[in-house]
Amino acid sequence: MRVTATTEPAASTAADTVVIGLIEGEGVPHDVGDGALGALLACGEAKASRNHLAVTRVADKRYVLVGLGARERLDDEVLRVAAATALGRLRELGSRVACWELPHKLPASAHSARAIVEGTLLAAYRFDRFKSQREEDDENGNAAAGLEALILSDHEDRSAAVARAVVVAEAVNAARDLQNTPANHMTPTALGDRAAELAATHASLSFEVHGRDGLRELGMGAFAAVAQGSDEEPALIVLRHTPPGGVEVAGPTLGYVGKAVTFDSGGISIKPSASMADMKFDMSGGAAVLEAMGAIAALELPVRVIAVIGATENLLNGGAMKPGDVITTANGLTVQVDNTDAEGRLVLADCLHHAITLGAQRLVDAATLTGAIVVALGKVHSGLFADDEAWAAEIAAAAEDAGEMVWRMPLHERYAELVKGQTADLTNSPPARTGGAVTAAEFLHRFTGDVPWAHLDIAGTAWDGGRPYAAKGGTGVLVRTFVALAERAGGAGAAAGGPAAG
Ligand code: BES
């Protein structure tokens, strides 16, 4: 879909359909055809209540009126959902070119252009790679035309905000593709290939991958132990974003670390079959990191970022790690493997340590780490754990700016005690199944040294988002937050948050 911005009135663009958001008590901003739209509102066919839709035709254009609710509660998420709702109707109408008229006088903190682009592009996403006939196609197999172009009309020029939003929304959809692709296709090697492809596209990205032998050479006994149960070659993927010479780089070097277990069977501590099929999504943290790096490079952000992605399957062949095994991690700590299904923390332990070795000055990891976080926070918030207040605030601000929801969870010595091992330094599975998301975070904490670190547990938020723009399957969660975080670190946060960004 082509997406552009214009300062022309929506009614004078080449669009076949104009979309207008209605705010309660505010009438129709730019009416057409002698008050045709206002009349529709007056007779009750159009309503300003959230996501109510009305359609009419005036002269050569169709008008879709979508309710935005009350102005006081009109934030980016309301617009994202309204754009997704409007897209549903645009598809039914067979619209090819639509023009969204941006609502007026929103607060400076709002990113209305961004939200509408995201809502539209994320809602337009389909994963039909493996279908011989797409659902939208007609019975003769003719491809549905779909929306070809989206125009955003505003009094101010929103082209910079639109261009940025397209890059980010496409990165989210690319992460969703990685998540949705089944594990027999989305292997660690395939993830590495995607990283290589991004590096080949962007000069600022450099790429490196280590397989099974590389893990051994780097002393990554924990990551290697998970990988040893599978015949599929693991991949320690490193992507670095380095702005070109001449660009002034502000802020610390960021380390983005992602769990990418391309299939989590649980290993010898095997999962019940009912909860196994979705475990192709256990690489969602890695997918978010990977595609965020692509967006950061495309946006040429003036910040150094080192991404470390640990990709492996967690299976159970004859060589698989066994409950009770003791392994040695890259930072020298020993771990007793009490449950082979607690594999994510083993992979991340070595990846976090590696990111520090490579020079990361701030760390954030993303992982579908625990079922416990799903119990605690459901599918609404990602769990945020952090050992540094300023860094936690920075992550929370980036998430807020990006419109993703995170909720601060605790770390405490008394939880940390629970990850101490009997025969080794640590256990990967504390005996009592209490505070499971926190003890998992405490385990990771042992591998982050003095570097300010944050951990995002996305086990609940990575899949079946239930939002109108990401209802089923992979959500691409955290791509938006990771891009916003890099913008802030590079000093672009203030500029991107300003009114000119829309
Ligand atoms: N990938 C799972 C986490 C998970 C579980 C995500 C359910 C979504 C739904 C992770 O590797 C895992 O299995 N964790 C265990 C840890 C336990 C054995 C200490 C868990 O949460 O049950």
Ligand code: ZN
């Ligand atoms: Zn597991």
Ligand code: ZN
């Ligand atoms: Zn897992």
